[in-house]
Amino acid sequence: MPTDLRQLLEDSSIVGAATLVRAEKLARLSGLSLGKSLISLDSISLNELEAALEARHMIDDGLISHDCACRAMQTVRRRGWNLTDSLMAIDAEAFTARRSRLGELFLDAGIVDDRQLEICLNSATFVGYPLGKTLTIFDTVDEALITKSLDWQKQLRLGQLDRKETLNRIRELHQSKTRIDRSGAKLEQLLEAAELSAATEPSTRKDGDVRSIDSLTRLHSLDRKTIIASVKLISLVQEGLISMKEAAKLLKYIDKYTDGSAQESPDNSLLDFLRQTGLLDAKRCRQLFDELEETELKDPARLTEALLSRYREDTELIKSATVLYQLLQTKKLNREEALLTFGFLKFGLARS
Structure with a gap:
C-alpha cells in the first residue's frame, strides 16, 4: 500500500492532527x-x-524506512534543506546520489530541455501527478522508458549504478524508440476537440529528430493554465472517468473564463472574481445590480449572503468560490490557480 502523505507529515511532527483536519476541510x-x-x-x-x-516515493521503493523519512523530514523543517541533504545529515543508509530525481536525470540525458521540464513539473505539482505520468501524457516518453528509468534511478540511489551509466541507459533506450505508442486518447485530440489545436504548432529540434515532435514542443504558444488543465483532463479521459467530449467542454470553459486578462491586484472585488469564473453571467449580474446597493456589491459578506439566498442551486459552488477568493486575497493562490481550480470544481473534477 502506498505511503500515506498525511501520516508521514503527522509522524514527522511537521503538522499536527488539528492542522490536518483544517487542511482537509479547506481541500x-x-x-x-x-x-x-x-x-x-x-x-x-x-x-x-x-x-x-x-520521501514517500523512497519509502515505497524500499530505499528508506518510515522512521528514517520522519527524521529526515524533521531536518528539512529545522534547517530548510532538501531531502537529499537531510538524509545525508542523519547518515541515512540509503544511497542519496545528488541529481538523482527523475526530472534531473531526463534533463541531463537530453530527453527534455529546461522549459519542457518546467512545464511538466508545474503541471505535475498542480494536478498531483508523478512527473513520469505527466511526461507520458505529453507524449514526450512512453511508459516503458518511465518504468525502466525508475528502476535505474533506484539502482543509482542504492549505489548499484553510477550516474554516467544511468544517463547512458536512459539515453540509449529513448533513442531506440522509433515512435511513441499513440493508440490511446492523446493531448492533441483533446485540443482539437476543444477547438484549441490552431494555437499549437509543430516544432522540431535542429537535428530534425522526429521523436522531438511531441505535445510539449507543440504547446509553446498556449498559456500555462490551459496546459495544466489539459494534463488533468486527458488523464481522466485515459482512465475512462470522463469522455473526450466532456473534457473538451471543460477545457473550452477554462480557456474562455480564465483568459489571463484580469490583473493580479488584491483590490479586485469578489464580484469581479465571480464574473471571471462564469458563475455570474450577464443575467445574474443585472439581477444583483437591481437588488443590491453599490456598497453591498463591494462587500464580500453581503454579496455572498445575497448569492446564497438567490441561487440556492449553486450553494456549494458559491461557497467554494468565496474560499478561493479569500486565498487569492491573501496571496495563497494566484488568480490563475484560483480560476483553474474553480473550473475543475464546477465540473466535479477537482479531486478526481
Missing part, C-alpha cells in the same frame, strides 16, 4: 490538494511538501 471547500491546502494555511513550505512527496 473539500476549495478543491485544492491536501498539500496545496497546507501551504495555503502556512502550515508547510513548498520545499517541505516536495521533500515529503519524494
